[in-house]
Amino acid sequence: VIKFLVLRIHENVVALLLHVFRFVLEPKSAMIKEQEQKMQDSEAAIASLQ
Template identity: 65%
Template sequence: MADEVNRAAFVELQARMIETKGKIKQLQAQTRSKESEKKRAYLTLEELRQLPDDTNTYKTIGKVFILEPRSVLMNEQEQKLNDSETAIASMQTSEEYLEKQLAEVENNIRELLQQDPGLMRQILSMTVQ
């Protein structure tokens, strides 16, 4: 009976570990996306700063280009830059939390396997077959 309880606990911990690793990978992909968005906004902003104030600037909306004042475009790019930085910081905090959760689950699995050496043999025999 204890073997079944330990086996069920192991399966549950393993599922949590796989789920947490998936969330971490997803968060890392979102972070990379936000970092590239931030870089694009920064580079666009730097180019806009070099232009004289009276330069005609255009904003793209789909396939359409709309004449916009330089200051409006600069404000939009600054807002994108700030939003990206905020999102990246939030994602990094979430990733750190998930990493701690993953470490906790791994420790729980390790403790479970140390408490029940028979469970480890069962698991190893299942993976070898």
């Protein structure tokens, strides 16, 4: 059981580190574009509910 928990924690830490590295290394323009797309998708989803 402990081995399993350690493995799960390790996986989560690796995923978190990859996310942090992506955040640090990815160009800002690409991140902004991604955020704008998410916002448009959210607005479209909200509009479809109304």
